[in-house]
Amino acid sequence: MNTSIDKLLKSLTLEEKATLVAGADMWKTQEIERAGVPSITMFDGTNGVRKPGSTQEMGLFSENMPATCYPTGVALGSTWNTELIEEVGEALGRESLALDTQILLGPGVNMKRSPLGGRNFEYYSEDPVLTGELGAAMVNGLQRMGVGASVKHFAGNNQETEKMVSNSVVDERTLREIYLTAFEIIVKKANPWTVMTSYNLLNGTYTSEHDFLLRQVLREEWGYDGVVMSDWTAVHDRLKSLRAGLDLEMPGPAKYNAVKLVSAVKSGELDESVLDASVRRMLELVAKVTAAAGSKEARQPWDVDAHHELARRAAAESIVLLKNENGILPLAAGKLRRLAVIGQKAKKPRYQGGGSARVTPTRLDIPYDEIAAMVGGEDHLAYAEGYRNDNEPDDALIEESVRLASQAGAAVLFVGQPEGTESEGYDSKTIDLPPAQVKLIQEVAAAQPNCIVVLCNGTAVAMQEWIGGVPAVLEMWLSGQGSGRAVADILFGRVNPSGKLSETFPVKLSDTPSYLTFGDGNQQAVYSEGIFTGYRYYDKKELEPLFPFGHGLSYTSFEYGGLRARTAGGVTTVEVDIRNAGDRAGQEVVQLYVQDEESRLIRPVKELKGFCKLQLEPGETKTAVFTLTPRDFSYYDPKRGQWVAESGWFTLMAGSSSADIRATVRVDMAFEAQRSPSLHRYSLLCDWMAEPRSREVLERFMERMNGQISDPISLSEQSLEFLGDFPLIKLIQLYGQEMLIERSPESMVDELLASVHQAKV
Template sequence: MKKLDMKGWKQMNASINDLIKEMTLTEKASLCAGLNMWMTKGIERLNIPPVHMYDGTNGIRKTNSDEEMGITTENIPATCYPTGSAIGSSWNTELLHEVGVALGNESIEMGVELLLGPGINMKRTPLGGRNFEYYSEDPCLTGELGAAFIKGLQSKGVGASLKHFACNNQEFEKMVTSSEVDERTLREIYLSAFERIIKKADPWTIMCSYNLLNGTYTSENEHLLNDILRKEWGYEGVVLSDWTAVNDRIRGLKAGLDLEMPGPAYYNTNAIIEAVESGVLTEEQLDKSVARILKLVERVTGSEGSAPTSRMDYHTLARKAAAESIVLLKNENGILPIQLASTKSIAVIGRFASKPRIQGAGSAKVTSTRIDIPLEEMKELAGASVELSYAEGYLEDDSINEEMIKESASLAARSDVAVIFVGQPEYAESEMRDLKGIDLPKQQILLIQAIAAVQPKCIVVSSSGSALAMRPWVQHVPGVIHSWLSGQGMGKAIAEILFGQTNPSGKLSETFPVKLSDNPSHMRIRGENGKLYYREGLFVGYRYYDRKELAPQFPFGHGLSYTSFAYKDMKVAQMETGVTISFWLENIGNRSGKEVIQLYVHDEECKWTRPEKELKAFAKIELAPGEKKEVVFELEERDFAYYNTKYNRWVAESGYFQIALGSSSRDIRITERLYCDFGKEEISFHKFSLLSDWISDQTAKSVLEECLDEMNRHVIDKVYLNEEFIGFWEDFPVIKIFQMFGQSWMVDRSPDDIIEELISRVHQRRFAK
């Protein structure tokens, strides 16, 4: 089918509504499913072109044919950027925007109009098989990074597909398992990043997940797709299914699932036609989805000036992204950077040094254009004056080979310093299966321990897409760099960090526990009998470790630098538009570096359970030695709010809040206490409202006291709202107080009548005000 440009589209069709009027029912129904594996349907008669889409969380995975999935084959080469877990640790929104722009340019060059990414699901457990695709355990960090990426991508006229909506936190039986999540946890943890991105970046599409949510498939979940996404958040873009995630197509259309992928799905096209003809589905409901799909076509074919003006150096950007993502976890006695001037020999050990693992497996796996090899990059930077020796260290299958361990330890002992490359093997981390553990393979642990025993100058470079447990060996080595899965440029980035040409600036975007069982979801990692209960609630990641007072191996937000920073002169103030926080950051070291400032908020006196602190803002600042800069944050009322399921809305209670600035969630540098006045929350009363609710509202309290005065004139055991009475009865519903003390008074009325009358009086007095 020939694709027409936007001029032809606009000349042929005055508006989308006019175009829909020209379409037959069959054409409308057919437009709601793909043409094949990677394209939407076009309608040549009406000049409607198809849209080409491909996977793209950390690069473009374009297959050789639109009819093939391409999971187990080599695809068309494209730039492989750091995976989500890696670039999430950059904490750099400008970088994410830059990568988004680059992917937009590369998409245009490759004929891609819709990129299926980013992935933003929260990391409930480090065993999640797709964790490498996702940014963080925190919705604020995830939301800001995702919004920046999408703005960059869509600025080039290439659409994004935000995924996976929602609560897709395991691979085990994910297509038949229901994520059972209470409403408050759902809103504050698992939907918050989606909401932030939708309101800040307006992704042109959203992809639903495979799983059920509270008993209903997300592809047909009315509460998720219609009540929250469409009505509450005002989203007007296309909702498409993950591949084969459709269960009941008609129910899905009614809920707001517009596009089924892959296609052609003739059976569901026929089902849609039959549903309209029988009255089960109205044509108006179908038209809404058709209109959104046509709007997507208009967006991806109608952006003017989207073509790249000149070819970008994508590989250089991949190296830059890798360098910003890599995290220096440990640096005892300043072992890093390695001083080449005083080093004669370096032992490089571990097969990942020569065969690096740069990305995860599954639908996100990119056929990279090239790969920087760490060993080669180290040799080039070290030069001829330093002898670099290499030992493979362990086999690909990680079976234990004592000879390889002995050879490696011997090489390390003969060298001035040893650098060991280890990590999770590719078979351990992949879509469609969860990890079995977060420890390194036994062979690698034995290798590190053997080398550390003979070489005190020992540095470990670890690779994984999720958190690693390091306790069996981390205490024996002075230097640890976590490189994540940092894409095709990671080899040079690692070498430059090792030798000090780049100052590391990554910070962990997820908590590294001492052991797997420390994780809050450990008792409920996998679903059973089709249900997975999120009973840890709000306490995911650092929120749990803070509340439990449990020390992780490395906390959320942790990352060292080759320089030092001082936080000074913090000021906080509540303004009409929100809360302003300012302070001065100074580089007090002897080299340039970047610091990630993390702003956490703690509610001191909330009526509801809240985490000890929550990330609400961050910034990555670069300073030269001795340079200082004033940093200003602006927080909104929503940043102080929690989701109140009693009223089904976000509520910020007036009171004292602690504002904390830190270099990590456990390295708080400076705090201030602020009283925030968000106004008095009007309580909505009902039959079983508690005494504590009634007396917390001055109008309601006065109405209740008048009623009690009337009751006291007719009873012997009188009720007065004094301190003693309230202390005993405050958690009782007021209706029960009337049942307890007012029996002889309520001759012609019931307790229900009394409560209804009181609620009516409260409403009248509020209205009169």
């Protein structure tokens, strides 16, 4: 432990320590001038630094200091490019330093449980492995620059409806496999300097005071030693939260809670060592960030042009080519007699969502202007607004659009969810496009066969009303201030699209896993779909989505060779050769899925366990290499309280999407024996039979019991089909009444448990 921090901690008064575990105002921590402890500043920043004019202001509804607005989380997630996201993280670090920001409040890594989630645009994916790897890359890039990340929102915060009071009811297996895995990957691969808890309750306890979540899982199991902070005003009981491991309450000064802490220590209600542990972590954080704040790069202006180019490049990699019949894209600028550009969003683009992630950009590329530059000026374009009131079609605007489209060589329609529909604070009501836009698409497509739809939205949208009539669809997302140039580059082939969907697009909302329970407004969010979220659900239900997870087309084609796998030293290495079979350079995202052919517990058909993005010139071949550990073959078993890898056959699958598997190989895996379930009074007969020692104890007992009853019980495989799910204590009550004249069934089971325990000691 750092000696200077030890000395500093000892020098602080109880009152000073109590103030250090809360903020000083909206965005700063407390300064202890006497002891030389400076304050540190933090601001929102999932896709750009959102710095208000003062640390006293929230700044949600006003312009903030200009910063680069990078693609939102949904867009970055669709790049599937960890190197690129790490580069964005470094750029965010430079801007943070220049804006005197020591902690950037991001990334947001919550799972997309429903496409209605109001903050889905901030989050990377529906899949925990993809989210975890991308989140770790962002944290590593940011913290390399000496700026701390704050990974959020831990955990079970997957809706905006009543999020400050809603109770997320999640079984432990689902929690571990789906909702905690991304955080675990980030903690272990990137060691974020802070983790932010969420507002909601998790299984009846606020996450800010959740001992299981913060102490047992985060600190003890994962080994996290950084600062845990609250979301703003998310502390309810400061003593409980401190004991659970929440170090920093935001915002501050929260003097009432400081008084409570001092009083609790003095009365003996709170051991001062608990407070000291949190203060120590705060001092360690201050030491980390102040060292970077004194570097040469700190407070130096960043290269605005270079960062804008990075925003453009990231946006271009995020755009997903969903459909491209007859190779209508890319457009040939010199061959079009005229191009119709239709839709208000072409001139007034949606490029980010609302709420705490909203950034004041340093500049903004306008799609219409960038397209005009590509074709040699506005003389080669025809523009129609297409819609104003999204809900009510404007016949005059649609007629103008149809006329211009029919006179052009092709039409590009910019459509998407209206401004203000995707934001922190509330969930969406629909995934359909507004009626005015649907009618516009239908009528323009009927008049112009070369019709390209460009979508601007932060989550999946339904398209069944119109997609059959259009040959090409580009998903542009909310891709930040450089998205206007990025989409023009894609449309005209200057950039080959390489984005892949990081979430499933359903045919309709009622197809989605959480449709029946999501956001029903009763302060309970019951995760009844369990582990079957996203593509896991569609696979298991054999339900075809509109576009599957991982889908995305290219202007070239890729061929997959055979999949190869070898296991040595507990690590399985998987390789597959990828060849660019087309005439354009391009990037392919190779996705590796694992399927357990037979399992004791129900499992998804397949699960993503690795991915890589390869840049390939025409005719070039490269090898995608993946490494799998036993964890990648495991499921979480709540009975055993551990991850379980069962020996047996698995199928490894390499594909261009979750539904486009190009190569497979079967592997026979042998894993070490797993710990048997912990036995207790109400353990099932099958649990007693699962481990040799407990089975031996049970068999001896059953032999004794059978000698005293008229209807002996067999432990044959056939009998266990029926009796296996009986708790042993109930079996004794049902068949062993002759043995219970002077003893209770509880005492008999306790005696058997003692025998098992004695044999194991």
